[in-house]
Amino acid sequence: MDNSGNRLAEDAKARVIATPAVWLEGEAIRQLEEVAQDDDCASAVGMPDLHPGPGIPIGAAFGFTQTIRPRLVGSDAGCGALVVGLGKVKLSSSLERRVRAEFARPPFAEENLDALCCSAWKHGPAALDDSGVSEFLGALIGPDGLCESGDLPSSVYGSALGTIGGGNHFAEIGRVTDVVDKGAATELGLGKGSLVALCHSGSRGLGKALADTWGHTALKDDAAADYLADLAGAVRFARANRVLLAGRLLRALGVARPKKIVCAFDCVHNHVTRENNLWVHRKGCAPAHNGQMAAVLGSRGTPSWIVRGLGNPDGLSSVAHGAGRKMMRSEAREKIRARYRRKQLTKSRLGGMVICDDTKLLYEEHPDAYKDIEPVIDSLVQAKLAERIVSIEPLITVKK
Numbered sequence: 001m002d003n004s005g006n007r008l009a010e011d012a013k014a015r016v017i018a019t020p021a022v023w024l025e026g027e028a029i030r031q032l033e034e035v036a037q038d039d040d041c042a043s044a045v046g047m048p049d050l051h052p053g054p055g056i057p058i059g060a061a062f063g064f065t066q067t068i069r070p071r072l073v074g075s076d077a078g079c080g081a082l083v084v085g086l087g088k089v090k091l092s093s094s095l096e097r098r099v100r101a102e103f104a105r106p107p108f109a110e111e112n113l114d115a116l117c118c119s120a121w122k123h124g125p126a127a128l129d130d131s132g133v134s135e136f137l138g139a140l141i142g143p144d145g146l147c148e149s150g151d152l153p154s155s156v157y158g159s160a161l162g163t164i165g166g167g168n169h170f171a172e173i174g175r176v177t178d179v180v181d182k183g184a185a186t187e188l189g190l191g192k193g194s195l196v197a198l199c200h201s202g203s204r205g206l207g208k209a210l211a212d213t214w215g216h217t218a219l220k221d222d223a224a225a226d227y228l229a230d231l232a233g234a235v236r237f238a239r240a241n242r243v244l245l246a247g248r249l250l251r252a253l254g255v256a257r258p259k260k261i262v263c264a265f266d267c268v269h270n271h272v273t274r275e276n277n278l279w280v281h282r283k284g285c286a287p288a289h290n291g292q293m294a295a296v297l298g299s300r301g302t303p304s305w306i307v308r309g310l311g312n313p314d315g316l317s318s319v320a321h322g323a324g325r326k327m328m329r330s331e332a333r334e335k336i337r338a339r340y341r342r343k344q345l346t347k348s349r350l351g352g353m354v355i356c357d358d359t360k361l362l363y364e365e366h367p368d369a370y371k372d373i374e375p376v377i378d379s380l381v382q383a384k385l386a387e388r389i390v391s392i393e394p395l396i397t398v399k400k
Contacts, residue, residue, distance in 0.1 A: 013037075016046035017315060017383045023326055024050060031057040035072070040064050040218070041316060042278055045316050047285055048379035049324025049371065051080060060364075061285045062268040062318040063278035068224045070214035070231075072281035075268050076305055077210050077231055078238030079202030080286070081295040081321070083306065084137065085188055085245045086195040087262045089255055096353055096396060098252040099173070103355065103398050107162030107244060117158030117237075121206075122149050122373035124236035125243035137243045142263040150229030153209045157231045157237070158234050160204035162244040166358075168322070168365060170300065171245045172198045173253065174392040177303065184389045187295070189262025195253070196392050197306060199245040200297055202270065203238040210234055213396035231272065239266055267294050269321040280316050288312075288386050296386075297322035300397040301348035301367035305377050307386035315385040323373040332369035333360060339368070348394060356399035365399065 013276060014036035018024060028050045035056060036044035042063045049059040055071070055286045062072050092098065119127045126138030164171055176194040177184045190196070203210075210230050219227050246264075250256040267286040274281055286294040288309025296319060304322075311317045327335065345362040346354045356362050380386045 002194060013041060013202055014044045014046075016050060017379055017385065018046075018048040018050070019375055019379045019382060020322070022048045022379055023371060025052055025326075028057045031055070032060055032252045035062055038064075040067050044315060045314075045318065047318065048321040048376040049284070049322050051325045053283070056283060058284035059320060060316040061284055062106055062281040062283075063316055064281065065278060066217040067220055068272055068279050069218055069281060070211065070225060070227055071216050072283055073231065073272055074207070074283055075211035076202035076207040076270055078207065078235035078268055079270040080242065080266060081297060082198070082199040082239075082242035082266045083264065083293070083295050084197040084261060085190050085263035086197065086249070086253070086255055086260055087189055088193060089195045089253060089260070092254065095252065096355070099249070099396055099398060100122050100355055102252045103171070105223045107248065110311065113158030113161070114155040116161055118152055119123055119173050120161060120237045120240035121152045121233040122236070125240040128240055128244065136258040136261070136299040137246060137264055140261060141239070141243070141266045144236060144239065146232035146235060147228055149233035150226065152233060153206065153213070157204060160239055162248065163204070163241075164245060164400050165201050166361065167202055169201045170397050170399050171249055172394050172397045173249055174304065174394045175200055176390045177393045178391040180388040181308070181392065188306070190387070190390055193260070195350050197249040198295065198297075198392065199242040199249070201238065201241055201245060203234040204241065206234050207270075222356035235268055235271060239268070242266060265293050267321075270372040275317065276313070282318060284321050285318045287317060287322045288315070289317045293389070294319050294386065296373070296380070298366035298373040299323055299370040300352065300354055300365065300394055301350055302370070302373045304394050305373070305391050306389040307377070307380065308389055309386050312383070312385045315383060319380050319386045320376050323370045323376055325369060326371050327369040329364040332366060333363045336363045336366045336368055340366070350393050350399075352394040353396045354399065355396065358400055361399055
């Protein structure tokens with residue numbers, strides 16, 4: 001191991017950035033090495049949240065010289081995290097009830113869904129009108145820099161807009177508890193005690209439709225351009241979805257007004273972009289170019305972190321997107337069911353409330369099923385991929 005924490009320093013193409021305190025599963029490393037063996041792969045970097053996925057590891061960045069590999073983006077293209085800083089907000093005693101009520105009702109009237117789906121696919125969050133919330137949040141996040149979207153596979157996915165989805169996705173209200181870089185935090189408008197809305201979701205069924213269409217192909221030239229157009233649409237849809245989720249949280253808080261927002265940024269961590277003459281594929285991995293803010297997600301019972309990227313080429317200008325699983329879902333259901341009663345699952349060890357009616361998901365997504373977030377962040381800092389800014393502890397987490 002070298003000073004950066006690389007677990008595979010002897011391999012010029014595959015490397016894992018993790019301190020000895022980070023537990024890594026051998027299957028995840030094997031999957032990373034397998035991708036790196038492709039002749040067109042220039043670099044495969046496993047982040048400290050690396051864990052096995054269906055054929056490819058999750059929590060990694062891959063640089064290819066000539067080809068785009070859709071399978072390395074996966075079936076949730078555009079998945080990412082939206083951070084909306086709110087500054088100091090007085091919490092209502094009825095907040096839990098208000099959040100429950102907001103997510104218990106459909107976000108839109110049925111007759112608007114087809115048009116909303118097309119608008120989100122073509123234009124992203126700035127094109128949506130949700131009582132003004134989408135418009136001003138979209139403006140804060142800024143342009144996406146993507147090519148024109150391709151043809152929408154189907155408008156039936158409009159019913160997914162404004163919804164969280166399953167798995168590790170969530171919508172959350174949290175509070176800043178630890179300020180490490182006061183200057184950077186001040187620039188963001190955040191201080192100790194500031195509230196933050198944090199939304200982690202993706203392109204829902206659209207990402208699966210893209211994965212089914214493009215499969216395990218290696219794309220160049222016109223075919224690559226066609227895929228990038230489809231990917232652009234999925235990313236825009238996913239970004240719009242996160243903005244709509246944040247709008248729902250802001251409504252529950254009673255702060256759905258532009259003057260209440262101090263900062264907003266969106267990190268897409270299932271994507272592919274052209275960077276430094278490479279097609280950089282990120283699968284469960286957030287971009288962290290020099291000065292770029294990123295969110296590294298904890299579990300519902302541990303903090304998340306806002307970090308500032310350092311643009312380190314050794315990490316393909318990337319950081320971990322979260323803590324990373326240490327148990328498969330079936331294992332988590334079995335082990336955690338034996339440790340906790342059902343009613344214990346809706347209160348986190350930090351005192352936060354979890355709103356979720358799916359008992360199976362509560363077991364699968366329990367903090368015990370995830371790695372400790374602190375060694376993950378330490379690994380990123382020691383490898384000079386990013387710097388800590390602030391931590392955010394969850395107050396109310398909404399899952400599917």
